[in-house]
Amino acid sequence: MRLPADSLGYALQASARLVAEVLDGANLTDGFERMQQAHPDWAEGTRGAVRDLAWSTLREYGRGDAVLRHLLHAPPPSFVRALLLVAVHRLGQRPEQAHTVVDQAVQAVAAEMPGMRGMVNAVLRNALRQKASWADWIGVDEAARHAHPRWWLERLRRSHPERWEAVLDAGNQHPPMALRVNRRRMTVDEALAMLQQAGVPGHRLENDAVLLERPVAVARLPGHGEGLLSVQDAGAQWAARLLDARDGERVLDACAAPGGKSAHLLERADVDLLALELDPQRAERIGRNLARLGLAAQVRVADCRDLHAWWDGRPFDRILADVPCSASGVARRHPDIKWLRRDEDIGRFAAQQAEILDALWQTLAPDGTMLYVTCSVFDEENRLQIARFRARHGDAEQLPIDNRPDCQLFPNAEHDGFYFALLRKSR
Numbered sequence: 001m002r003l004p005a006d007s008l009g010y011a012l013q014a015s016a017r018l019v020a021e022v023l024d025g026a027n028l029t030d031g032f033e034r035m036q037q038a039h040p041d042w043a044e045g046t047r048g049a050v051r052d053l054a055w056s057t058l059r060e061y062g063r064g065d066a067v068l069r070h071l072l073h074a075p076p077p078s079f080v081r082a083l084l085l086v087a088v089h090r091l092g093q094r095p096e097q098a099h100t101v102v103d104q105a106v107q108a109v110a111a112e113m114p115g116m117r118g119m120v121n122a123v124l125r126n127a128l129r130q131k132a133s134w135a136d137w138i139g140v141d142e143a144a145r146h147a148h149p150r151w152w153l154e155r156l157r158r159s160h161p162e163r164w165e166a167v168l169d170a171g172n173q174h175p176p177m178a179l180r181v182n183r184r185r186m187t188v189d190e191a192l193a194m195l196q197q198a199g200v201p202g203h204r205l206e207n208d209a210v211l212l213e214r215p216v217a218v219a220r221l222p223g224h225g226e227g228l229l230s231v232q233d234a235g236a237q238w239a240a241r242l243l244d245a246r247d248g249e250r251v252l253d254a255c256a257a258p259g260g261k262s263a264h265l266l267e268r269a270d271v272d273l274l275a276l277e278l279d280p281q282r283a284e285r286i287g288r289n290l291a292r293l294g295l296a297a298q299v300r301v302a303d304c305r306d307l308h309a310w311w312d313g314r315p316f317d318r319i320l321a322d323v324p325c326s327a328s329g330v331a332r333r334h335p336d337i338k339w340l341r342r343d344e345d346i347g348r349f350a351a352q353q354a355e356i357l358d359a360l361w362q363t364l365a366p367d368g369t370m371l372y373v374t375c376s377v378f379d380e381e382n383r384l385q386i387a388r389f390r391a392r393h394g395d396a397e398q399l400p401i402d403n404r405p406d407c408q409l410f411p412n413a414e415h416d417g418f419y420f421a422l423l424r425k426s427r
């Protein structure tokens with residue numbers, strides 16, 4: 001049986017498939033991309049509903065899991081468990097629609113696994129009867145309360161003893177949507193007026209980023225196709241300002257895909273840019289992004305650690321090292337990472353980042369600067385990484401950022417979490 005694509009049952013079914021895939025180890029964004037390709041006829045409303053349910057269920061997964069632990073006596077098939085998680089999330093979000101949610105969840109399971117219909121109905125009705133106890137079930141478990149895995153809590157508490165809870169709270173919110181104005185094509189004031197006229201109001205942030213009042217589909221952004229604007233988090237837009245590349249300089253973006261920061265560097269100055277990327281498919285996105293904006297760079301697929309493979313021996317004036325990391329500062333955009341990553345992964349990222357830093361340092365000109373960037377909030381990838389790098393490289397001087405040794409941005413209502421350290425090579 002097929003459910004109407006504009007029904008809640010359909011959105012519950014599709015989002016439960018995505019959640020089930022993630023809990024079995026798959027990447028959420030890739031899964032959603034594949035699902036959209038398989039349904040080119042989806043209306044914007046259907047796409048939005050499926051996305052919203054899957055993302056917000058996974059953002060809160062720890063809480064839903066704590067509720068289900070009290071309601072299930074044996075583990076159900078992964079689709080059914082995922083459907084129950086999505087439905088429990090929706091029941092919490094929209095208590096006034098409780099009976100519709102239960103009815104539509106039953107329709108959703110009937111369409112996929114008809115034999116489980118009675119079980120889903122019974123569990124959800126029981127969940128409703130015991131709704132007053134949910135807060136206690138969640139409250140006794142710190143990891144459930146914060147909707148993050150326990151190891152993440154511990155690591156964050158060690159890294160930021162004063163603000164770890166605020167960081168977790170921000171990580172559970174819907175992320176803001178910010179735009180970067182292509183300053184070669186228009187001013188921020190012109191962009192704000194154009195957006196206002198299109199019914200997409202926003203305001204200016206630091207570094208000339210624009211924060212939208214409400215997130216919108218990219219298709220609704222005026223001037224996006226023509227390269228006047230790009231979607232880029234306001235925190236990510238700090239990188240180009242901090243690196244401060246000037247006309248005529250030779251610049252390396254060592255980990256470049258999908259090319260957001262490369263594009264920003266090129267919008268700000270006429271630099272000779274080499275963009276490296278390890279993953280060939282992701283590298284293709286750099287060229288597409290730059291073409292939309294009317295910008296150009298040399299794009300190469302290479303492992304930036306393997307200097308023999310890509311470096312011609314000519315040193316760079318500036319290097320952007322936007323390294324692969326845990327992405328713990330952007331978990332609200334990619335809530336699957338909270339549940340897919342393991343504590344041991346952080347040490348592996350740190351080792352890889354150290355190799356990248358050591359390799360790139362050799363390609364930096366004397367007096368040149370390298371900006372190290374992560375979208376992590378864990379010290380091991382950030383402050384400690386840079387302290388260890390400086391201990392290995394006596395010719396590395398750390399330049400202050402806004403009067404501090406480095407800069408840790410925490411996720412908040414304006415931007416995601418990022419870390420920046422600026423290093424100069426002494427002569």
Ligand SMILES: C[S@@+](CC[C@H](N)C(=O)[O-])C[C@H]1O[C@@H](n2cnc3c(N)ncnc32)[C@H](O)[C@@H]1O
Binds near residue numbers: 255282303322
């Ligand atoms: C944080 S993302 C970069 C985001 C990009 N700078 C932007 O602003 O659009 C890190 C990228 O580095 C790539 N990468 C990972 N290891 C790499 C390596 N050893 N050499 C080059 N690229 C690498 C990943 O595939 C990923 O695309």
